Amino acid sequence: MVEPLSQEVLVNVTPQETRVAVVENGVLQEVHIERTRSRGIVGNIYKGRVSRVLPGMDAAFVDIGLERAAFLHASDVCRGRPELDPARSQPIAELLREGEELLVQVVKDPLGSKGARLTTQITVPSRYLVMVPCMGQVALSQRIEGEDERERLREVVTRLGEADGHCGYIVRTAAEGAEEAALAADMAFLRRLWAGIAERAEAARPGTLVHEDLPLALRILRDLLGDAVEKIRVDSRMTFRRMREFAERYVPELAGRLEYYPGERPVFELYGVEDELKRALERRVELKSGGYLIIDQTEAMTTIDVNTGAYVGHRNLEETIFKTNLEAAQAIARQLRLRNLGGIIIVDFIDMEVEEHRTQVLQALERALARDRARTHISEISRLGLVEMTRKRTRESLARQLCEPCPTCEGRGTVKTVETVCYEIFREIIREARQFEARSFLVLAAPQVVDRMLDEESAGVAELEAFIGREVRFQAESSYTQEQYDVVLM
Structure with missing residues (x-):
């Protein structure tokens, strides 16, 4: 029997940073950190200028006013322009030229030595909808499963958006069950917002910010929260007021769940979040059975090794290995969310002889990842017990946000004797x-x-x-x- 999901969201605010913790059934699952001096730029819209076209990479570098030029691949250039032929994939040299000015949106923060990743397919989100000015059609979130509800939402949004011409919309998961009046109000808000962005973009010089996304405390109300959220505790009176005003205007169903936390004991400490954060920066993750995981993050990929450790089981070796791998599958899904690990991930489960055991471990991993908002793709278990998977990465991992390479070993993890x-x-x-x-x-x-x-x-x-x-x-x-x-x- 699946345990019903109960979420609490904790918001810790200081003048230097905002931290948000998502606690599910009493266990920390996600942490989001935004520092005042280094706010993420995903979702920001810039007036850019193409600084270099790279036909060999089918991409271009675009100057948006940051330290490093941003990267724009041909597949991320909006083909909704009338002069472009949508029937074929066009090379970058036919899409862009050096010196050309264009409106772009950041889809990935600068990571390590890489610049930001861009798209010209601008998206402007609200509570229920995402406006896509160059899409020209209505799409629905895959998490909306009911066919009747999908058909209702498609019909309503298509009808309401007829006056927008080439402008398209994506219906978000939160729109499931929403009334037509709420969808119409959302659409009107997006029209006003986009009109303002387009007006500022027209007057802006290349390399300037045209539209900045919401701060983290408000963004979680718009993007991260669902029906499972029972309480949102905020330890800053000023931030609480801003969140309540935002919720009352855009997400009224969440306004009553907001709660100001005035306690002397820090809210993260009260829920054990600080201790969990410390453990999330360590290589070794202990399992309740006595087994453990070893997690190593490199530039190319993340590797996760599963070990039985002190767990000896009660029946036979195969059963011991199977139970360790099942427990590890749950822990791995949680660690990926908690540490925000993305890109290529290799999981080295302990070798299992029984085919049915391998299938069950893979299914357990898939079920555990179902609650993850980041898109994941899992392959089959190989003969060596390796699982290759990918997880969408849009921001730095927790370790790279909070840590830096050791100045003694320079990130090698070892020093000379x-x-x-x-x-x-x-x-x-x-x-x-x-x-x-x-x-x-x-x-x-x-x-x-x-x-x-x-x-x-x-x-x-x-x-x-x-x-x-x-x-x-x-x-x-x-x-x-x-x-x-x-x-x-x-």
Whole structure:
């Protein structure tokens, strides 16, 4: 029996950042973070100028006023223009030219060394609808399942939108069951909003922001919340008032669920969110059975390794492996949402001999991912127990939002041993002794390296001094990392 879904949303606000936690049935599932100095730009609309057309990549770079030029692929160029032939896929050189000005929208934030990803198919969302000015037709969310309701919504939106000409609409999941008057009000709001955007775009210079998406606290009311939400707790009185005003105007069914939290104990601490965030930055994820996951995020992909750990089961090895993999499937789905991991994901389940077990684990993973708003695609389990899957990525992962590469290992995850550093120092002294005239050498290094030189490697130091005919002295520097050293000529 499937446990009914109960959601609470926690909003923590400081002058520097806003954090939103989605808690389902008492368990943290999602975290969204928006910092004042580095707000995401997905959804923002810019007046851009094509800086370079790349026929070999079937794409173009567009200057929208950011540090790095943004990327626009030919498939993201709106073919709704009358002069373009929609019957065939046209190369980028026929769609755009260098220096051309165009209106673009960000669909992916800059990630790592990559610039933002753009589209010219502008979308303007509201509570029930998304206006797509160059689409010219009505589309419906796949999550609206009832055929009668789908037909009703399509007929209503098509009729209401007849006056908009080439403008199209996408009917959002939240529109299911919505009355015609609410849909008409939504459409009128979108028309006014788009008219203002078009007017500003006409007067704007290339490289300027034309329309900025809502801040996170209001965006969650528009995009993230559904009928399962029982309570939205906000710990900032000012933000609470803004959210209530927004809800009363656009999502009145949520206004009564908003609640100001005045408690002295931080709301994230009250629900255990801070501890969960710390655990979400670790490689190892413990399973209740005693098994565990190891999650490694790289530039190319994310790998997840499943291990039985301390779990020994009660019947036989195959049953132990099967139960561990089933539990891991639930945990993996949660970790993908919590850590916001996207792109290519490889899951290394423990090898299972029974075909039925492999099928059940895959089905368990699919069911667990059904609540994920990000689009996912899962392949079959290979002979090695590997599952290849993809998850749509539109913003940085939690780890990349909150962390940076270690300055000591520079993201490698390992450092050279003390012994290795000592032998590097020996080679460096010999090299410099052959190149330069010096009375002696002073080595500045980390305390643990100096301790090794004066203890285990003392015989080697004596041999080195005899070989080069000069004295070698050592000085410990507490601020040096284990791999860092300097050889000074005296």
